[in-house]
Amino acid sequence: MKTVKLFTLLTLFIVTSSCSNDNDDEIFLQIETNSVMNLHAPQTGGMDQMGNPVPISGEFTKFDFSTGTTTTSDTEWDIAFRGTSIIINGGVSSGSTDEPERTGNAAAYMATGTIASVKAVNTSLLEQDSVNGYVLSNWYTYAGPPTHLITPTAGKIIVVRTQDGKYAKIELLSYYKDAPENPDAYTDEERYFTFNYVYQPNEGELTFE
Amino acid sequence: MKFKSIFIIVVFVPFFCLSQQQVEKSNDTIITQYLNEVVVTATQTIRQLSSLPLPVQIIAKKELKETGSTRLDAILNEQTGLITVSEFVGGEGIQMQGLDSQYSLILIDGVPLIGRSAGTLDVSRVSVGNIKQIEVVKGASSSLYGSKALAGVINIITDTPKNGFNGDLSYRYGTFNTHDTNITLGYRKEKFAIQSFINRNSSDGYQFLNAADLNTVDPYSSYTFNSKLSYKLNENTKITASGRYYIQDQIYAPTLDEKGEINSNEWNTHLKANHKSGEKWNSYFEFYASRYKAEEYLNSVADNSLFSESDYNELLIRPEIRTTYKSNEKHSFTSGFGLNHETLDRTDFTTTPEFNSPFVYFQYDGNPNKKLNVILGARFDSHNEYKSQFSPKGALRFELNDKISFKGSVGYGFKAPDFRQLYFDFSNGFVGYTILGYNTVTTRIPELENEGQITNVVVPISEFEGQLLAENSVAYNFGVNYNPISTLNLEINLFRNDIKDLIDTRLIANKTNGQGVFSYYNVNNVHTQGLEFNTTWKPNNSLKISGGYQLLYAKDKKAKDAFKDGEVFARKSSNSPAFQLNEDDYFGLYNRSRHMANLKVFYTFKKWDLNTNIRGKYRSKYGLFDTNSNNYLDAYDGFVNAYTLWDWAINKTFSNNYEIGLGVDNIFNFTDAPESVNDALFIGNIPGRMLYTKLNIQF
Numbered sequence: 001m002k003t004v005k006l007f008t009l010l011t012l013f014i015v016t017s018s019c020s021n022d023n024d025d026e027i028f029l030q031i032e033t034n035s036v037m038n039l040h041a042p043q044t045g046g047m048d049q050m051g052n053p054v055p056i057s058g059e060f061t062k063f064d065f066s067t068g069t070t071t072t073s074d075t076e077w078d079i080a081f082r083g084t085s086i087i088i089n090g091g092v093s094s095g096s097t098d099e100p101e102r103t104g105n106a107a108a109y110m111a112t113g114t115i116a117s118v119k120a121v122n123t124s125l126l127e128q129d130s131v132n133g134y135v136l137s138n139w140y141t142y143a144g145p146p147t148h149l150i151t152p153t154a155g156k157i158i159v160v161r162t163q164d165g166k167y168a169k170i171e172l173l174s175y176y177k178d179a180p181e182n183p184d185a186y187t188d189e190e191r192y193f194t195f196n197y198v199y200q201p202n203e204g205e206l207t208f209e
Numbered sequence: 210m211k212f213k214s215i216f217i218i219v220v221f222v223p224f225f226c227l228s229q230q231q232v233e234k235s236n237d238t239i240i241t242q243y244l245n246e247v248v249v250t251a252t253q254t255i256r257q258l259s260s261l262p263l264p265v266q267i268i269a270k271k272e273l274k275e276t277g278s279t280r281l282d283a284i285l286n287e288q289t290g291l292i293t294v295s296e297f298v299g300g301e302g303i304q305m306q307g308l309d310s311q312y313s314l315i316l317i318d319g320v321p322l323i324g325r326s327a328g329t330l331d332v333s334r335v336s337v338g339n340i341k342q343i344e345v346v347k348g349a350s351s352s353l354y355g356s357k358a359l360a361g362v363i364n365i366i367t368d369t370p371k372n373g374f375n376g377d378l379s380y381r382y383g384t385f386n387t388h389d390t391n392i393t394l395g396y397r398k399e400k401f402a403i404q405s406f407i408n409r410n411s412s413d414g415y416q417f418l419n420a421a422d423l424n425t426v427d428p429y430s431s432y433t434f435n436s437k438l439s440y441k442l443n444e445n446t447k448i449t450a451s452g453r454y455y456i457q458d459q460i461y462a463p464t465l466d467e468k469g470e471i472n473s474n475e476w477n478t479h480l481k482a483n484h485k486s487g488e489k490w491n492s493y494f495e496f497y498a499s500r501y502k503a504e505e506y507l508n509s510v511a512d513n514s515l516f517s518e519s520d521y522n523e524l525l526i527r528p529e530i531r532t533t534y535k536s537n538e539k540h541s542f543t544s545g546f547g548l549n550h551e552t553l554d555r556t557d558f559t560t561t562p563e564f565n566s567p568f569v570y571f572q573y574d575g576n577p578n579k580k581l582n583v584i585l586g587a588r589f590d591s592h593n594e595y596k597s598q599f600s601p602k603g604a605l606r607f608e609l610n611d612k613i614s615f616k617g618s619v620g621y622g623f624k625a626p627d628f629r630q631l632y633f634d635f636s637n638g639f640v641g642y643t644i645l646g647y648n649t650v651t652t653r654i655p656e657l658e659n660e661g662q663i664t665n666v667v668v669p670i671s672e673f674e675g676q677l678l679a680e681n682s683v684a685y686n687f688g689v690n691y692n693p694i695s696t697l698n699l700e701i702n703l704f705r706n707d708i709k710d711l712i713d714t715r716l717i718a719n720k721t722n723g724q725g726v727f728s729y730y731n732v733n734n735v736h737t738q739g740l741e742f743n744t745t746w747k748p749n750n751s752l753k754i755s756g757g758y759q760l761l762y763a764k765d766k767k768a769k770d771a772f773k774d775g776e777v778f779a780r781k782s783s784n785s786p787a788f789q790l791n792e793d794d795y796f797g798l799y800n801r802s803r804h805m806a807n808l809k810v811f812y813t814f815k816k817w818d819l820n821t822n823i824r825g826k827y828r829s830k831y832g833l834f835d836t837n838s839n840n841y842l843d844a845y846d847g848f849v850n851a852y853t854l855w856d857w858a859i860n861k862t863f864s865n866n867y868e869i870g871l872g873v874d875n876i877f878n879f880t881d882a883p884e885s886v887n888d889a890l891f892i893g894n895i896p897g898r899m900l901y902t903k904l905n906i907q908f
Binding site for chain 2: 112133141143149151152174179
């Protein structure tokens with residue numbers, strides 16, 4: 001029943017905001033279940049018209065779980081997107097052009113399950129971006145010719161520790177603008193992320209229930 | 210339960226026919242030919258088909274002629290449990306008992322065809338114009354034939370000339386401007402026989418609408434030359450020499466920006482001496498050599514500059530000696546030994562590798578009593594590049610009475626790693642990934658690292674210091690044959706193939722360009738199992754009805770476990786949240802249909818020298834690839850829909866030597882063309898209705 005309730009919330013796209021302006025220290029903040037649609041994550045470079053690789057550059061689109069919106073802040077961001085690259089605000093850069101400086105202590109891992117079945121954070125799995133690559137590099141499946149579709153792999157849930165030590169879980173749904181039911185890599189605009197997430201705003205709290 | 214209803218039709222309808230037949234009483238004068246058919250492939254000795262303990266099918270020349278077939282792929286597709294599927298760039302390969310074409314052996318007069326650039330042997334290469342019969346032995350047969358005889362063996366037996374001078378000319382013209390011309394000339398007198406065969410086959414190919422303005426099949430033309438000469442030195446010694454040459458040119462236009470050609474040719478020569486000493490000893494000395502070459506190039510359409518080229522040059526040489534000793538009517542022993550010498554010179558290879566593999570085999574074929582036939586055999590293949598293989602096999606046939614017999618066999622089959630899996634060194638110019646053969650990893654990875662091309666190594670090089678193992682299987686077949694009356698034959702065969710150490714590719718390192726380095730490793734355990742049912746009913750000399758059905762489950766063990774452990778997820782549509790799948794959602798391997806069936810009716814109007822036939826084949830739905838991005842084929846994936854094809858042919862003979870024929874393949878014009886440029890779930894090898902007419906002259 002929990003799942004059904006959750007999905008109802010999701011489909012209604014209810015954006016709840018936390019009521020943390022209360023004076024009471026003991027108050028337990030409500031878990032936030034949200035959807036983000038069409039987070040635009042452009043990049044330049046990649047491949048030229050002849051199909052030759054060209055270095056990728058361009059600003060990452062940064063996202064902050066505490067506000068539930070994208071941000072241009074240099075420090076108050078948790079996760080950032082550019083094309084198929086997803087980085088977190090924790091660890092070190094792998095050296096690609098225009099990567100923002102990581103100022104926080106974010107960490108992440110990829111869990112297997114549905115968004116409902118990931119009920120708690122397993123902190124032993126948390127990792128940070130490193131010179132060897134991004135923790136969240138493995139989120140999609142590329143279909144290859146002829147469709148060339150990029151699809152978030154079903155059953156992969158991103159679990160994130162935010163830059164300020166809170167936790168969130170994300171299910172990526174689409175890489176194409178307006179999250180079409182049957183995307184077409186030739187006509188639908190790519191690099192638009194649509195995802196559902198659950199944010200646990202209470203510091204140190206490891207469960208999502 | 211769709212399966213249930215099909216099963217009921219296939220299994221019980223013949224019984225219905227049977228009960229009618231008994232009322233009418235069978236005609237004693239009818240010659241039931243299928244009881245007298247003989248086979249050589251199953252045991253390497255001449256054996257009566259119906260007495261064999263193994264699952265064997267025969268396709269007779271009569272059927273080849275009456276169905277108007279010109280290439281091997283068409284006629285194999287009409288047989289129970291056989292289907293050609295397009296794999297990679299290798300053309301039409303045969304799938305047998307649910308196993309890919311790289312696991313079955315295609316022989317011509319007992320010696321193998323070579324030229325599998327990506328593992329697939331394109332069976333449309335073989336013209337059926339000079340074929341006497343095709344023998345299909347199912348189940349692992351490595352105990353006699355060594356590597357690749359894992360799913361089974363298809364042996365094409367070529368024709369031998371009649372007495373005197375004789376010839377056969379035939380020409381067939383059909384849709385897509387397809388021409389097929391055969392000339393056969395033969396001569397036989399006393400000790401000497403010679404036969405020459407020439408075939409030309411060409412087509413304009415075809416194009417599906419919406420298929421990106423590219424041909425689905427590009428235009429091609431091919432020639433086959435085949436000559437066979439035999440001479441009897443004396444009563445006991447016979448020498449046969451045969452040569453075959455095949456050449457094909459095909460346009461190659463994978464995109465609108467490039468155009469080129471693929472030219473391939475193959476020759477083989479087969480020398481055989483047969484000596485009998487007395488009634489008991491029969492020996493063969495054979496020498497076989499074959500070379501397959503393929504060259505392809507692609508030019509840029511814009512400025513005609515060379516875009517890419519590659520070549521492939523494979524050689525096989527095989528001497529073999531085989532002796533059969535028949536101690537009496539009850540026991541016969543066959544043993545043989547030989548050597549396979551193979552080389553391959555190919556673009557994207559680090560070396561020109563050489564395989565040497567001596568082999569020895571032994572077989573006992575005995576009838577301890579009238580009701581029992583036992584075959585025990587084993588073969589040992591030694592090899593310079595992979596672990597030696599010992600392939601035993603045992604088979605038993607028990608005749609309960611005149612009407613019912615049982616047969617069962619257990620055999621080991623293997624497929625040696627091929628040259629590509631060991632020596633490939635290929636980097637894709639477009640995308641930038643690299644594929645390395647198992648044996649090249651230890652030298653190439655350090656080289657790539659020195660060149661600064663590697664970000665990190667995923668699988669340590671030390672894992673490539675051993676040997677890649679041969680893919681291997683144990684095959685079980687159990688069958689019942691029932692002849693309630695002389696005109697009706699019912700046969701059922703249950704099969705299971707347990708395949709281990711299947712070779713797959715995996716990522717072994719990441720490159721600085723963001724792409725991967727892949728190599729081969731032994732990983733998958735797969736099984737295929739199912740049942741095959743065949744029936745033939747020949748109530749009189751005019752009518753023959755046959756039907757067949759195969760039920761197939763082909764599954765990967767690791768995939769099965771992943772579903773069982775709840776590690777697999779899917780989405781209803783590509784933008785909806787994922788949910789967990791369970792074991793029942795796993796469909797199995799790609800490109801396998803759970804059900805395949807065929808029905809054929811042949812009728813001869815003796816009075817008018819006319820024969821006609823109608824043939825139908827059914828294939829249930831199958832998956833071509835994972836469409837929902839979970840790396841498995843599950844119930845929520847896109848499938849190619851089930852289909853049925855019907856073919857019809859009619860032939861009329863005039864004054865014994867002249868025959869004209871007409872035919873329609875795919876009467877109802879079925880196609881499953883791509884719906885758009887990026888629709889990949891379509892059937893590329895069914896172009897719609899095809900009409901043809903043919904003329905045949907014998908003299």
